[in-house]
Amino acid sequence: xxxxxxxKQLGGFSLDCTIEAExxxxxxxVGESGSGKTTVLRLLAGLLQPDAGHIASGGQVWxxxxxxxxxxxxxxxxxxxxxxxxxxxxxxxxxxxxxxLRATGAHRREAHAQARDVIRxxxxxxxxxxxxAQLSGGQQQRVALARALALEPEVLLLDEPLAALDAETRNTxxxxxxxxxxxxxxxxxxxxxxxxxxxxxxxxxxxLEHGRVxxxxxxxxxxxxxxxxxxxxxxGLNLLPGRVRARDPGGAVTLETPRGLITVMDAxxxxxxxxxxxxxxVFLSLEPPEGSARNVFVGAVEELVPEPxxxxxxxxxxxxxxxxxxxxxAAAARQLQLAVGRRVYAAFKATSVAAYA
Amino acid sequence: MTRPSxxxxxxxxxxxLIVLGLAAVLAALLALPxxxxxxxxxxxxxxxxxxxxxxxxxxxxSLRTSLAATALAALLGLPMAHLLATRRFPGKAxxxxxxxxxxxxxxxxxxxxxxxxxxxxxxxxxxxxxxxxSLPFTxxxxxxxxxxxxxxxxxxxxxxxxxxxxxxxxxxxxxxxxSRAYTFWRVRLPLALPNIVAGLGLCWARALxxxxxxxxxxxxxxxxxxxxxxxxxxxxxxxxxxxxxxxLLLVIMASVLLVAMRQAGLGLFAPLHAARRAD
Numbered sequence: 001x002x003x004x005x006x007x008k009q010l011g012g013f014s015l016d017c018t019i020e021a022e023x024x025x026x027x028x029x030v031g032e033s034g035s036g037k038t039t040v041l042r043l044l045a046g047l048l049q050p051d052a053g054h055i056a057s058g059g060q061v062w063x064x065x066x067x068x069x070x071x072x073x074x075x076x077x078x079x080x081x082x083x084x085x086x087x088x089x090x091x092x093x094x095x096x097x098x099x100x101l102r103a104t105g106a107h108r109r110e111a112h113a114q115a116r117d118v119i120r121x122x123x124x125x126x127x128x129x130x131x132x133a134q135l136s137g138g139q140q141q142r143v144a145l146a147r148a149l150a151l152e153p154e155v156l157l158l159d160e161p162l163a164a165l166d167a168e169t170r171n172t173x174x175x176x177x178x179x180x181x182x183x184x185x186x187x188x189x190x191x192x193x194x195x196x197x198x199x200x201x202x203x204x205x206x207x208l209e210h211g212r213v214x215x216x217x218x219x220x221x222x223x224x225x226x227x228x229x230x231x232x233x234x235x236g237l238n239l240l241p242g243r244v245r246a247r248d249p250g251g252a253v254t255l256e257t258p259r260g261l262i263t264v265m266d267a268x269x270x271x272x273x274x275x276x277x278x279x280x281x282v283f284l285s286l287e288p289p290e291g292s293a294r295n296v297f298v299g300a301v302e303e304l305v306p307e308p309x310x311x312x313x314x315x316x317x318x319x320x321x322x323x324x325x326x327x328x329x330a331a332a333a334r335q336l337q338l339a340v341g342r343r344v345y346a347a348f349k350a351t352s353v354a355a356y357a
Numbered sequence: 358m359t360r361p362s363x364x365x366x367x368x369x370x371x372x373x374l375i376v377l378g379l380a381a382v383l384a385a386l387l388a389l390p391x392x393x394x395x396x397x398x399x400x401x402x403x404x405x406x407x408x409x410x411x412x413x414x415x416x417x418x419s420l421r422t423s424l425a426a427t428a429l430a431a432l433l434g435l436p437m438a439h440l441l442a443t444r445r446f447p448g449k450a451x452x453x454x455x456x457x458x459x460x461x462x463x464x465x466x467x468x469x470x471x472x473x474x475x476x477x478x479x480x481x482x483x484x485x486x487x488x489x490x491s492l493p494f495t496x497x498x499x500x501x502x503x504x505x506x507x508x509x510x511x512x513x514x515x516x517x518x519x520x521x522x523x524x525x526x527x528x529x530x531x532x533x534x535x536s537r538a539y540t541f542w543r544v545r546l547p548l549a550l551p552n553i554v555a556g557l558g559l560c561w562a563r564a565l566x567x568x569x570x571x572x573x574x575x576x577x578x579x580x581x582x583x584x585x586x587x588x589x590x591x592x593x594x595x596x597x598x599x600x601x602x603x604x605l606l607l608v609i610m611a612s613v614l615l616v617a618m619r620q621a622g623l624g625l626f627a628p629l630h631a632a633r634r635a636d
Contacts, residue, residue: 047528073531080532086525090547099543100533151534 002155002187006043006053015039015211019189021155021204023058026181026188028202030195032230036211037191038083041157044189045080046073057187058154074103076155079148079186083160085140087132093119093143094128100151115150122146138169145180155187162197174200195234199223207231225356227274229322238325242275242355252350258322263294267355274356279327281352284316284336284344293347299324301342304333314338318346391608398601406602414580415588415603422496422584423564426503430511430560433504435553438515439541459509467505468573475501475574498575499582506570507563511556518552519545551621558618562611 001022008015015036021027029037042048044055046062049070055063062071073080087096098115102108119125122142132140141161148156161177162170178200181188190201198205199219207215207228214228215221226232232239242255242262253267255275262275283289289296299318307313307327314333318324326346336344363369398406406412440446441453459467475482475492485492492498522545530540546553568586575582577591585603592600 045528045532047531073528074534074536076532078532080529082525082529084525086523086529088526088529088544099530099535103530103533103535103539103543147533157532 002044002055002057002189004040004044004053004055006040006050006055008039008043008048008050008053010039013039013211015043017206017208017211017213019206019213021187021189023154023187024185025203026190026201028190028192028198028205029208030192030198030202030205030234031208033193035208037193037208038159039211040208041080041159041189041191044155045078045157046071046076077151077153079151079153079156081141081144081148081156081158081161083163085132085144085164087135087140087143087147089132092129092131093124093135096132096143097147097150099147104151118146118150119143136169137165138173141165141173145177149184153186155189156181156184158188158190160192161190162192162194177201195231198234224276225274225354226276232276236279236325238277238279240275240277240322242273244271244273253355255355259297259324261295262353263350264353264355265350268357270357272357276354276356277348278352279315279325282324282326282346282348284326284328284332284338284346286336286342286344289345289347291347292349294350295348295353297324297346299344299346301338301340301344304338304340306330316344318344394601394605394608398598398605402598403602403605406599407606409599411579411588411592411596411599412602412606415583415585416606418496418499418580418583419565419585422500422503423561423567425500426507426564427511427557427561429500429504430508430564431553431557434508434511434556434560435515438512438519441512442516442519456509456512459506464506464567464569465573468502468570468575471498471502471505471570471574493574494576494578494582496575496581499571499584502570502574503564503567506567507560510563511560514556514559515549515553518549518556521552522548554621555618558614562614565610566607 001020003018003020005018006015013034013036017036017040019027019029019040029040031037039048043050043053050063050065052065053063054065055061057077061069062076063069088099091099094112094115097118098106098108098111101111101114106114116125116128119128122145124139124142124146127135127139127143132143135143141164145161162174165173174197181190181201190197192198192201199222202219204216204218205222206213207222207230209228209230215226215231217225222231223235226235226237226239229239240257240259240262242257244253244267245256245261246254247267248254251265253264255262255264255267255273257275264275267273283293297318299320301316302319302323303315303317305315305317307315312330313327314330316326316328316333316338318326324346336342338344407416437456441449472479472493474480475485475498477483477486477491477493482492492501526544526548527540530544535543565584566586567584568590571582571584572587572590577583577587583591585607589600589603589607592603
């Protein structure tokens with residue numbers, strides 16, 4: 001079990017977060033660049049010192065600013081894979097992997113034998129004599145992982161491990177890495193800005209925004225009930241903050257949002273709720289809609305984006321701020337003669353809105 | 358009426374001519390003396406003179422003293438370069454000035470200062486002479502004079518190289534449980550090695566060519582302190598052939614060093630700029 005409470009001031013940026021991760025599990029820290037993900041990793045590794053905080057893993061305290069305890073990186077049982085891998089350019093693959101073993105006192109021969117076992121398990125034995133400059137991106141990534149895991153760390157820290165790879169390599173490496181991480185007994189903390197990676201790798205996912213944890217949960221919680229605009233955009237939902245105005249005995253609840261009043265059929269208790277609307281459940285029309293939809297917004301088209309793979313569906317961005325996303329078929333868009341600047345009515349049913357705390 | 362524009366073809370041609378002309382003058386100024394040396398000493402003379410005692414003695418002494426000075430510079434300079442590259446401490450600026458001083462000091466002044474310190478009546482020299490150690494007018498004194506004048510070049514180069522090693526590698530080493538000392542030997546030093554080797558090259562060339570400090574502090578004693586530059590100076594008045602041979606040998610050694618450094622991807626002053634192209 002890894003538990004860390006960290007605060008750190010860096011220039012104008014302030015980090016204040018608590019994270020927990022379990023052995024054999026992967027905690028993903030996901031957030032935009034500048035959200036503090038890498039800072040958290042460097043604090044866990046001991047490469048940065050927190051202004052205040054406490055880090056403990058497996059019953060050992062690594063850092064406690066109240067008692068002044070601060071273990072340097074070399075005293076922490078971690079494996080760290082930085083974003084650019086930082087393989088030693090003057091050492092061979094074998095020597096890179098053996099580096100930690102030799103640094104902790106193993107003799108050259110013994111360290112090399114052990115390192116050879118490790119790279120065999122990673123399927124890169126054939127590369128043993130090469131230097132990092134002679135490796136492809138995918139191979140470098142494996143060497144970096146092998147090097148970090150050779151010392152059998154308690155906590156594995158991965159900083160955007162797939163970011164340095166080209167798109168094609170990334171797809172194959174993603175699956176391999178997923179299987180590897182699932183087989184490891186250690187705590188893994190995985191940092192990424194890519195929502196897909198967060199969903200693929202995260203047994204638990206913590207969303208970092210401006211140095212704070214905006215939401216923690218498993219994949220399903222994040223997909224269904226995002227609690228920040230960033231996550232909502234990641235998973236493709238419209239997210240609005242809503243204040244409860246009225247609760248109807250029949251179950252209908254009316255909320256005030258920055259876009260206007262919204263009625264939902266089923267809402268969690270509380271006054272302040274999140275309101276999520278799926279873009280596919282919204283209908284567009286040029287005239288005020290008639291019929292069963294109880295929620296109607298008026299907006300101007302700001303952007304029309306064809307969706308992959310075939311462009312059969314179009315993502316419509318409605319202004320003014322905050323942007324509201326609607327997804328319709330290309331045929332419907334043609335019929336409505338949608339163009340940027342056009343005023344439209346967006347309607348959705350009370351039953352297609354989720355309201356949660 | 359408009360004045361002739363800078364873009365007028367005749368003007369452009371004139372400017373180009375001036376630039377090329379001045380560059381040619383400078384190149385000739387540097388090349389002519391060296392060429393004259395070559396013309397002055399036929400290969401046969403060179404080979405014959407190298408075997409003659411005055412040349413052979415000076416060559417042998419120069420090689421020994423300059424290599425000794427370079428070895429000492431590495432031994433004493435590397436810890437200093439490491440301190441300067443990795444630490445901040447009070448008095449650092451003063452120390453840097455002290456280390457740069459020999460680069461701009463007239464060598465005779467350096468030699469005189471050495472005499473004041475290590476001479477028989479000098480500050481340290483008196484204590485040393487009680488122990489039966491005497492530096493002035495000895496081969497060891499010549500080495501000390503060369504070290505004094507050349508070690509700053511090594512420190513500047515080595516420091517730039519050590520500074521330029523990216524912290525990414527040092528961080529990676531720390532997370533692999535490496536102590537600071539282990540990280541220095543296995544990561545920082547090998548990655549800075551090209552600059553350190555270039556610094557040794559610079560240092561050696563400077564030691565080899567040292568004249569003023571050596572003659573002031575160590576004198577001009579055949580076989581003991583008469584290094585090649587001193588022998589050139591002496592033979593100029595006695596035996597022009599020997600002087601020319603020694604000069605040509607020095608030019609050849611310096612040229613070989615420069616070419617070797619370029620081949621290794623190191624310009625003479627590249628190591629001094631290493632910190633700027635860090636990463």
